[in-house]
Amino acid sequence: MIAAHILIAEDEPKIAALLADYLRMAGYESTTVGEGDRVLAAIAAQTPDLLLLDVMLPGKDGLQILRELRQRSTLPVIMLTARADEIDRLLGLDLGADDYICKPFSPREVVARVRALLRRAAPDAAANPFTIDEAAQRIFLAGRPVALTTSEYRLLHVLMTHRGRIYSRDQLLDLMHGDLRDVTDRVVDSHIRNLRRKLEDLAPGQSYIHAVYGAGYRFEVAEG
Numbered sequence: 001m002i003a004a005h006i007l008i009a010e011d012e013p014k015i016a017a018l019l020a021d022y023l024r025m026a027g028y029e030s031t032t033v034g035e036g037d038r039v040l041a042a043i044a045a046q047t048p049d050l051l052l053l054d055v056m057l058p059g060k061d062g063l064q065i066l067r068e069l070r071q072r073s074t075l076p077v078i079m080l081t082a083r084a085d086e087i088d089r090l091l092g093l094d095l096g097a098d099d100y101i102c103k104p105f106s107p108r109e110v111v112a113r114v115r116a117l118l119r120r121a122a123p124d125a126a127a128n129p130f131t132i133d134e135a136a137q138r139i140f141l142a143g144r145p146v147a148l149t150t151s152e153y154r155l156l157h158v159l160m161t162h163r164g165r166i167y168s169r170d171q172l173l174d175l176m177h178g179d180l181r182d183v184t185d186r187v188v189d190s191h192i193r194n195l196r197r198k199l200e201d202l203a204p205g206q207s208y209i210h211a212v213y214g215a216g217y218r219f220e221v222a223e224g
Contacts, residue, residue, distance in 0.1 A: 004029070007042055008030055021107075038059075039060070042068065066096060077097050078099045080100075082102070137153050140158070144202055155192075164219075167216045208220065
């Protein structure tokens with residue numbers, strides 16, 4: 001089995017080396033980048049399986065990097081931050097981070113988070129009947145294409161690629177429509193109803209999109 005490759009974007013050499021050592025002991029390969037301006041190029045050149053991204057990098061900071069990355073990639077990202085204010089944490093997640101860890105942290109905790117996120121990002125094929133053709137913007141369920149509008153594709157793609165994560169209606173609306181503010185969050189509910197119906201037609205009795213009262217929606221595939 002090929003070891004997963006973790007890109008560590010961290011400008012403090014001691015922290016970067018410590019993370020690399022613990023990841024190596026856990027069976028992962030890693031590369032370190034210490035400057036924000038080099039992170040996206042490193043991702044393009046090395047195609048890592050996961051990015052550990054420090055918020056406070058010289059050059060481009062972590063949030064700017066994440067914003068640009070999410071325009072073209074769903075690479076799993078864990079933010080590393082010494083800034084404890086809640087706004088930065090939430091902003092990082094709203095931009096598309098999959099998880100965050102506050103400094104100082106335990107390297108063992110980082111390894112555990114990496115392992116869990118990689119497991120979610122690459123589920124066993126038998127437990128995940130969905131496949132995505134990003135170039136064609138098509139999604140398949142058990143090998144059969146799901147007939148989707150552009151907005152439905154964007155919505156389902158976001159939910160699928162972040163299984164278990166709860167998205168609010170406002171977050172989903174922004175991801176589907178960008179800066180078009182002449183639509184309401186109830187549009188999301190309409191799209192969800194349509195998606196559920198289309199998925200039910202292909203997989204009767206299965207439920208993939210779940211409402212979380214007072215919070216939003218999440219996507220889950222039942223294990224086994």
